[in-house]
Amino acid sequence: MTTPRSDAPPPGVRLPKRRGVELSLLVCAVLISVYGYAAVGLARSGAVPPDAARYGAGLGLLALVAHLAVRFRAPYADPLLLPIAVLLNGLGLVLIYRLDLETPNDQAAATQLVWSTLGVALFIAVVLLLRDHRTLQGYAYVSVAAALALMILPIFFPAVNGAKIWIRLGGLSFQPGEFAKILLAVFFAAYLSANRNALAYTGRRIWKFQFPTGRVLGPIVAIWLLSVGVLVLERDLGTSLLFFGLFVIMLYVATGRTGWIAVGLVLASAGAFLVGSLEPHVHSRVEDWLDPFASIRAGEGPGQLAQSLFAFAAGGMLGTGLGLGHSVLIGFAVKSDFILATAGEELGLVGLTALFLLYALLVARGYRAGLSLRDPFGRLLAIGLASIVALQVFVIAGGVMGLIPLTGMAMPFLAQGGSSVVTNWVIVALLIRVSDSARAPQPESADTGTLAPVREDAP
């Protein structure tokens, strides 16, 4: 659904396209990644890796192609989104390459590069093919069905490391739950934007809280419960936590009812307590979080979380320098769930803060797009997608640093994990699309009928 652009200057402020800014930031992102790659080589063998230029060229090529797609199909898109994604992905490749040096029998960087390429390809495909994010509104029920199917599928496959979240097809393994995040965000956005008022203004008040009628709430709660149930069965708590947070945030943004937050928190604590006490896999994670050093006192040596904390502590303020840390002591999940520990040890608190701020910037730009969009679906979609990134970062970073119990989840763009990289590239592609729509000059005939109620409750 495209709107014909008029030649006449549109009303309101005409924003600059900023594609040049994006290009120069992309150059910086690629250079920083190559610099990191060279730093690893210098630290380890005293020489720049021979393929540093090749790595830079490859990453640069990916960035350039993505940039061209944005330039042609989303000229008004936010110029920060793509460079941040490229930089994070580039640094992730450097970290994985650096950890490959410690594990000669388990090389992951090449696979990760393939997945990143696939991610960028999907990014380009989304930017080129999805001309207007509002077309997604029509696919609400299709996407929710697909999401549930994707989540139920791994139950029929064997568990890996205690979690049944994998599908193995030939040599490739894929975590469908990763992609289901996007589909659920699309469904929530579509459903909530359609039923916003019914959710907010019908139903009964109990004390201070407004509860909507079951008819409106039913489908959404059912879907949510189903997804969470599936996750508990599959023992993928990180994703379960993410869905839950996403659901509450989007519901609150759509309706503005604080009751949701209260209900959400009650449900969350009840669910967490129930699962934490019944499910041994989760229970041990909670125990580990409460006392990471119990296993040391018991004479069994440090567990993964303790090793992770040791790595962060070893980093201190400035870090050991790339390639000079010992985060490999963490063990088998060091390239995936615990990749942040390597970043913390080798880049220090300074580098880690920079990484967090990059993520924060990505989230903030998503929110900014949401604020300046005019259609509620787009708004909710932007907020949903940005919140997915924020929650992912919080859940895994908080987990590996002992802030919250550890739940398996990939750090967006940074961690080893093809499904995660591809999914996050699609999220960025969708954010590019909505931000383009938000910043593009509005034709006079624009369909902005949904603006009135928004203005009412705007401050």
Next chain:
Amino acid sequence: MIRYIRRAAALCLVLLVALLVNAARVMVFEAEELDDNPANRRISIERYAEPRGEIVVDGKPVTGSRDSGQQLRWERTYRQGPLYAPVTGYASQTYGTTLVEHAEDAVLAGTDPMLAPLPLWNDLTRGRQPGGDVLTTVRAPMQEAAYRGLDGKRGAVVAVEPSSGRILALVSSPSYDPGVLAGTGKPVKDAWKRLNSSPNQPMLNRALRQTYPPGSTFKIVTAAAALDAGVVRDVDAPTDTPDPFVLPGTRQVLPNEARGCGDASLAYAIQWSCNTVMAGLGVEVGLTGMVEAVERFGFNDTGLRVPSWVAKSNFDREMSPDQLALSSIGQFDTTATPLQMAMVAAAVANNGEIARPYLVDRATTSGGTTVDRTGRRSYRQAMNPSTALRLQQLMVKAVEEGTGTNAAIPGARVGGKTGTAQHGFGNTGTPYAWFIAWAQAEDTAQPAVAVAVVVEDAEASRTDISGGGSAAPIARAVMTEALRLEAEARR
């Protein structure tokens, strides 16, 4: 909706702040505690990432490092491990460090701030310096002579320079190769088990950490106490002690191994090692006087470091007179380390003053710049200088024509005292043979060396001759080397 989006954004901001605060907590505020957690392997990895500094004897390193290619990269090696084990100790990735490897670990491992070019350098650069070297006071020829002399028998030799306190030889036998404990894994654990279960106790540092009843060598201490207290004014005057001597308050009779000890003079008693005379003198000096005198030599001192800790040599502070009598001839509860008895000989040789014994002369950076030097420090004045001079004469007499003739060195002034210590239940154990001595080249102003030798399994009778027979030749060999080295240095 705008308002709610802003609030959701504020929630994200709260999450970000929580992450950053938590990161600062783990990486800065709790970092030290986490870094020092014994389960954190980083300490070990860093520690063994570079070759350790060397322990040097006579200008040559007696240690080395080997690249193991493991996570803990550099392992300690030892040249002539068994010979220098009582000096170096071991530096093991599995069992830690002992002796000089332990006492000087910060220098050898490169963590000592003294090694850094500027103050706080290591803290700023998060690095460590290459391991520094530790130069010992030991002289290789003397160490080798002592080791050869013991010839695998259980025992120990300590030689010190009386004027300075430098430890010139420190041998414990049988010994072991510390290199077998250097690394990690099964071979090291097996070696550890084997060494610890061996009846010969090869890992025991007999020179510093084992105490023996000093037997008749302790009579030098008793003689010093008697002379200082004025109990004996003339060493050649007869003392009023019967032979045999009945222990005060008991019916037990103390015999002599030597003849002619009834009412013998102090000079005769030292020359031929009369139990009765010395036991009588100890009782005459009295408990308080004896304890004071004995502690001036270093007995009952738990704080002696060379720089490794030294076991306490014991002389009871509360005893009945009969126990005091036995203690005064180095029996009952009196025990001493070989180092303590070397200090007794050194006190006599150095006019009554004991210089604090030390084993580490200097610490240098890997480049050879001295960063720390152990200077001569006085330990205690054990006796009056006049007493020391008289005891020198008596000890010389014992070597010239007494129990210690085996220690005589032609062309040198040698003073010595033999000892045999009975031990075990009812004195059934093989007696320990002791010999303490000092030697002075004829044309020098002061003795060059004081030495104590103990041999546990002396295959001899309980006579003092065994002290003279098994231990004195070893002392002579060590002192001969010392005099030769001194003469070389003077030329």
